[in-house]
Amino acid sequence: MNYLVVGSGLFGATFAYEAAKRGNHVKVIEKRDHIAGNIYTKEIDGIQVHQYGAHIFHTSNKEIWDYVNQFAEFNRYTNSPIANYKGEIYNMPFNMNTFNKLWGVITPEEAQAKINEQKQVLGDKKPENLEEQAISLIGTDIYQKLVKGYTEKQWGQKTTDLPAFIIRRLPVRLTYDNNYFNDTYQGIPIGGYTQIVEKMLASDLIEVETGVDFFDYKQEYIDQYDKVIFTGMIDQFFDYKLGELSYRSLRFETEELNVDNYQGNAVVNYTDAETPYTRIIEHKHFEFGKGDKNKTIVTREYPASWHRGDEPYYPVNNERNNHLYKEYRDLALQEPKVIFGGRSGQYRYYDMHQVIRAALQVVTDELIEQK
Ligand code: FAD
Incomplete structure (x- = not known):
């Protein structure tokens, strides 16, 4: 054939x-x-x-x-991105390291109690939008610092205008494990x-x-x-x-810098609403620093609406x-x-x-x- x-x-x-x-x-x-x-x-x-x-x-x-x-x-x-919220650094996905930094809690029981307490703001209300859905899953602090701004940038819409079903689950891990994926x-x-x-x-x-x-x-x-x-x-x-069909697009801004190590991690998410990009990637960390010791390459990722002719990334x-x-x-x-x-x-x-x-x-x- x-x-x-x-x-x-x-x-x-x-x-x-x-x-x-x-x-x-x-x-x-x-x-x-x-x-x-x-x-x-x-x-x-x-x-x-x-x-x-x-x-x-x-x-x-x-x-x-x-x-x-x-x-x-x-x-x-091993993918272990970190989140930068206005200069505060948190581990992802949400896990005991994140909860310890946010609230000073030490045990999984303390963390779960804190999440449960924060979810109470919704009472018995069935989540009707993404904001309510996120709060019903992980409480107010994580939502405000790590979900809201990032999600609004990604979708180009307010979380209160986005449907709840977009986030059926938010990975929450009650262990000190920064590995993003559960895969073998x-x-x-x-x-x-x-x-x-x-x-x-x-x-x-x-x-x-x-x-x-x-x-x-x-x-x-x-x-x-x-x-x-x-x-x-x-x-x-x-x-x-x-x-x-609708798509979301992205704009990548890549820069070469004359330093060995710019951000200490391959992926740093910017979770506030003001920073226009969602993340910065420092490529050499994917291969544990391999490459020129006096240089590094970083890429800023900007979400963008899609119009005919643009790359349909999502x-x-x-x-x-x-x-x-x-x-x-x-x-x-x-x-x-x-x-x-x-x-x-x-x-x-x-x-x-x-x-x-x-x-x-x-x-x-x-x-x-x-x-
Ligand atoms: P594509 O890679 O898009 O290939 C399709 C090709 O067709 C393109 O090269 C395009 O130029 C070409 N083409 C389209 N139209 C025409 C035409 N008319 N004529 C000729 N050529 C045409 N997956 C993971 O597993 N892990 C990750 O960490 C991950 N991160 C991602 C991050 C981003 C920002 C994005 C966008 C995707 C990510 N993915 C990830 C998903 C991964 O990129 C896809 O699963 C994979 O690349 C899809 O392969 P594909 O062949 O279907 O599509």
């Missing part, structure tokens, strides 16, 4: 790798000037710079962990993420072309190939004919959009030559391990079971 893969991110690359392994010809087109989609990392001053935001691989699925380890060796990086496996590929996609695409049966937009030749591509794996935006594929999975997505998915089912995949093709906030799993599912359906 001859496949066209639109988008060289993790979904497209996983499919291309598996298809070529089974003797199929694959053409990968990518509209950016580089491969690897949002996991793209680029080496600057010996530091792997995560060009599209901090990416930490984590999973509890051994099969996926073994799968990705074929393409890179992972270090033992996590780490960062030594030498960056781009090598993973490079190795996936390194087959004589795969041809890669960057700087090409599928929409410039949409019908020709569909006619020319046996099947198309499309990992761009599903609403754009159908020319937004049912309306636009799908906004509210009721309206999920409903609209289902309508687009029904249209997609009427396109026998096109398979929609990945974060934008399936309009789902997939993490990397989920994207690999979803791509391997398509491999099973398309390349294994149809044989």
